[in-house]
Amino acid sequence: MKSVSLTTPVRIAGQPVRVLFIANPDGRPRWVWPADARRPTFLSFYPAVTLRQRAFRLAVRLIFMLGLQRLVFSSVVIDRPEMAGESDWALFTGTTGPNRKEVLIRDRQTVVKIAVGPDSQDNLANEARTLKKLEGAKTPLPFVYPNLVHYADHRLSITRLADYGTWDTITPDHIEALRSLRAGFSEQGGLHTWPEWIATNERLTALEAGSDTRIPGRLLTDLLVLAAAFDPVRPVRYGLSHGDFTPWNTLRTDGRQLGIIDWELAREQTPVGYDYFHFHLQQGIMVERKSWSRIYADIHAGLTPLVKLAVFGSIRVNVDRYLRLYLLHHLTYYLSVYTRQEVWHPQIHWQLEVWRDALGDLTPSGHGRPQLIASLFAALAGVDYAVLKLGDGDPADLPPDSDLDILLSRTAAETLIARIQSFRGVDRVRIVRKSFMASLAIVLSNGQLLHLDLIWKLKRKATVFLEAATLIEGARVNAHGIRVVNERDTADYLRLFYGLNGQPIPEKYAVPGGELPVLPIQSNRGWQKWRNRFDYVQDTLLTAWRDRGFVVTFSGVDGAGKSTVIGEVTQLIDKRIRRPVKVLRHRPSVLPILSAYVHGKEGAEQRSVERLPRTGNNRNLLSSLLRFGYYFTDYLFGQAYVYVRYVLRGYAVVYDRYYYDFVLDARRSNIELPAIVPRLGLPLLMKPRYNFFLYADPDTILARKQELDRATIVDLTNRYRALFRDCQDRYPRHVFASVENVELAETLATVRETLQTSIK
Template identity: 35%
Template sequence: MTEQLLSATTTAIDVPTLLARLGYAPATEGGIRLRGCHNPDGSLRWVWPTTLRQPLFLEFYNAASPKAQLFSALVRLVFACRLQGLFFKKLPGQFAATGQQAWPVGDFALFTGTPGPNRKAVCCYDAAPGQRVFAKLPLGAAAAQKVAAEAHNLDHLAECGFTSFGLPRILGYEASHLLQSSVKPVGAQRATHFGEAHARCLTELLHATEVRQPLIASTCWQTIGEQITALEELPETRIPFGLRSKLRHLRQAIDPLHQLSFAFAHGDFTPWNCWLGADGLAIYDLEMAQPEASLLYDLFHFETQQALLVTRLPAASIRERVLAVAATYFSEVPATDVAVAWQLYLLHQVSTGALLYHAQPDWHLQISWLLNGWNALLTQELAASVEHRQLAIYDLLDYVQLLPQPGVVLKPRATNAYYPAPTSDLDLLLTRPDTLAGVEFMQRFSLVQLATVRKAAHMVSVDCLFQDGSLLSVDLLHQLHRKTLRLLDAPAVLAQAELAVAGVPVPSLLHDFTYTWLFYWLNQSDLPLTHLRHFQQQRPEAQEAMLAHLNEAYGISFNNIACASVYQPAKAALLHYALRQQPANHRLARKRRGLRYLLSTAADFVRPGGLVITFSGVDGAGKSTVIEHVKERLEKKWRKRVVVIRHRPSVLPILSAWKYGKEGAEARSVQNLPRQGQNFSLSSSLVRFGYYYLDYVVGQVVIWLKHTRRGHVVLYDRYYFDFINDGRRSNINLPARFTQALYAFVSKPKLNFFLYADPQEILRRKQELSASTITQLTQQYKSLFGELGARYRRSRYVPIENQDLDTTLNLIGRYIQQEI
């Protein structure tokens, strides 16, 4: 009989076969009719005879939340008014008792079970006044094992004579069913918060069954290891790779020689598996009980399940609450033991649940809640040992895989998308609603220090700075557009996605190549070498198919992939024409996209822009080396476009260019040593300074339009401060007060660093100035930076003694991080 209901481990239920388990068979006349209540997905949840006068099926319902309590009250009102027929329709068919079963007696209610390998139907009926019975009916081999385990656990606990909590009595057990008494006391209620009664129950179990031993000697530790290994070795699974990897990371972070207490645990100790009455706690559903669970396992499970499935708390709040409850009711347990026990609970619960859901073909919404919640809780535990950027990638890719329409990783070039290059961004294609949800996911990620959102017509970019200083830039696209042109149909790319390493959805090879090629050609550039090598490594017939598609779709032919990777303006013109002829790119559509593009560009124009940083110092102080390293870090770590400018905006050419030409003037500038000019004339100095000052005034607008407002970082190798303290370097001889006063009309960069060093060290590097001149200039710059820092509070003027390069770079990096 059990094997006939294996299909019932999914959402489909064979009602006649299930009724046969209760001793009923289909009848053409007479017998009973049934009513039912359905789940949101349309599957049947509860079944009861039409003659039932009380909503007995509410015995299966966890009416703990306000919404659930309201539903329960409304159902009771419906039954009290005898209006069941208006709200609960009759099910087809009628059934007559066969006499083959001594139960149920009279009316009953039947819960069809939660889908999964452990699915069981539960029948509730009154055997006599005041004697309510629950019959568990396993619907598969795995469920039968769980029911047998529960019968064994109830027998074992009954022999122990516990006094702080109540248990069901076994009224009958066979392989096909388990009959047990109701354990609900009169006036009992669900307790959604862990309290004194729960603590007394767990304390009695702990004292009666406690064993203290090294983790490595416990059954729990061995089980965790076996389950994590089993998860990692699954050839194909819907359980996300990031979650499985984090389980391995966390187990490796725990000392297996740590001494900890282990004891009997209910295993599924939740508000919906216990009643709180006047005489204390009553517990039931012990099929998941563990003879040797880690310390406080039931406490952790009680709080975590309630938080993940009912109150939907964030991971940080769950962790904080769990540890606070443990400290309140088990203050005698060392905090180190509680912390290790919490991690063991997560390892066991998550690995157990993941294996269970792997074997379950149909997933309900709560499974996604649990997987995402477990992921976030594991991230909290790994924050101290794993780079936050990597944890964010784990969680984000897991999250998009668990969406109803999984997202697609665009331009995937890493062997495993979960481990991109340290400086790589993530490009994800999602549906439009999922794009917005993805932005919210990144903003709420527990380890994010700052998340900057940039919206465009077809995508949203999120730049994340994490608490450990690592960064990740994520582009969430919902359309594959460039300005007015649609490159590919996004729904088609999503629908035809393929699974790559670690189960990551990626575009089909043809979509991948086409999108990558169009992306770079429409940006008037060649395909980068990494992309070229990836496509050249494909099978010859696949490469031929790619080239044939370019010819068919755009009328452009190439001999090989290498030729196609090189941007060619003439063929690019043909490409633009071919794209405009596509039905999706008709004139009206192009105008509509063009308007959206202009609006998003205008919005981007008024958003906070980039950053201007200046570096000052005498020659030999190490400016060039520092600027080079800062530029590299900004580009690779911070993913910023960096522009280096020498001394001034250079909108106007240097003065000598008017006489010698641009190239000749630059050559003379390189050959001449600084501070060697012979101009001592006030009028000549005013002309020279006025010319360069005009360059600063006009140039600051140009720099803002070209770079700052577009989010670029501008690094100045020297700045206006040289005109104040070291005018001789520019062949200018003017009072410092005059040039300093005019600084009021010059752009004030956010960060200004003056690098200095010991004069002898500077002379060792460059012998261009005397020791006395170096000392004098250093003092003047320090004094100037002090004055400017006091006057212009929105900018920072920072003198740094550049003795050790790493120390200097770390200090500069902290200032930049605060601004970015």
């Protein structure tokens, strides 16, 4: 009888059976199944990611539906594999290389993996250990995985997961899975404590000493330079990684739940982000045939602040550092595998091409705010300009919340804007153009921010109060080579700017008192006067349309730390994002609190502050409906009022609690209603752009406030998180983020980077 195996690891039962097969390019069978099979079980070996792959699966299913498989596929008689079922089995003979294994789908419930060589034996033993570790996880995992049935004699039997296809992109379910693997198996330590760091350097030494000319010499040189650049003592965050986290190893299972298979390359104590990087790299190379620059862009495009927090455990992480660690480990591992492989398939050469570009691109370099400012003034060489309020200071030393005001001509401003957008390290630029200036908010790839005002007319509403050209002409060069407005003109500017706005001049400018300078007459009379008024109206209308503000909500159980976070965030929005802020408590408050009709507005507010939450004694259904209807009316009409009065004027509106409290914790407002009643009202309301639910473990909350019992804290937290997950699915253009608020700095960093996405 004829064996279809590339070697002969599959035990045979001595029972001849006719099979069909699909061959490899070299003619050897790849997928084998019984000729009398009624369903294409072997398609489980071929997850469809691309349109071409989906078309192939559809064609195969059609062939089976029409009963044409014996006419289409090659046939041979073999001895039945020992562990195979009667007809519903399929065999994958494995991919060429040291890691090769054979996989037998024994029946609809069981998969058996059979090791072919020493490497695959180690891999299967590792998968068995990993599956046991997952079964012993302290908290339930948000994905399904095969159950270990039996492992012995280098044969691994596991349960078969339902397969309803896969995804070609990372979804929120993937991210939640990566978060659980990181958080459930988290460690921290220097690189020298990482076992794989030693193995990586050993592989690199062996590759350097080897004589495989198929590996480009430049690739090895770059790997050596990359390895030498790491500080082995500097702390690194570790977690459990799958090791081959790809679309073909992540499946849609029953109920469309994420299922993860093939844990052979799983590793404990792996630098965080490993699986996230691997998904993008393998998908980009093997499926989409992308260049490194496009893969790198995809990696960073997907790293929203919340994704970064889930994958890395911190918002303040140097992503490229972990990307370099991943590449160093990944490349040395697979290069050591490929050197032991006689024939290289085309996919290896695809990888070499992308790896080369990746290593060339990821040499450490600085592209922060100081470098941006240096590039900015280099671009101004030969341009007539003057910086306001800088004096003898160095612009590179300005605090993070300081901006730059530069006087120059309108033509020069537009040229500079085009240059800035092409600067290296610039992620995105929000530009708000007005008749007299352009305001730029420049966000760098590392999350740093620079606000820049390019001004060609000095105006307050419809009045020109100084001639910009005169200030540019009288500028001087300071000690750092920067052209700045001279002291006399700066004093005139400050007196006029703050005087016309009815504000005192800040003490930091140390401007002596004096009369306001005379306004330029020529620029504020005749047709120019009417032109200024027209421009002012136009600027106001266009700003309301193009530079609208946004609404932010903070929810959480009492003791979650909302008040502290809101206080910091309002300062952050004002100083860093440069928007005026309006804070509202719980609702728009177009209608007064109900008790105001009895105790007056101030008395009602005082009673509300003094009263503990959830202590009202209302249990009447009719009273609750009336109370809820009153507050819902406030939301329904008040949100339009808030939008027109604040959002259209560029404000950031911050809610301390929002309508979600009525959905999940109506008792807090002395309302006793089924949750479905306020939930039905949610689709009728405008959805705030950013919504944060702050939570912490019960012990942390009880240490801050003892207003709720442990069970209530756990229940409310679980229900809030479930509501926010549901809202994120229903309203994907908005942010519904659950943020663990234990370390204030980490929470604020998450909120800051999320809010900076408003800069577009």
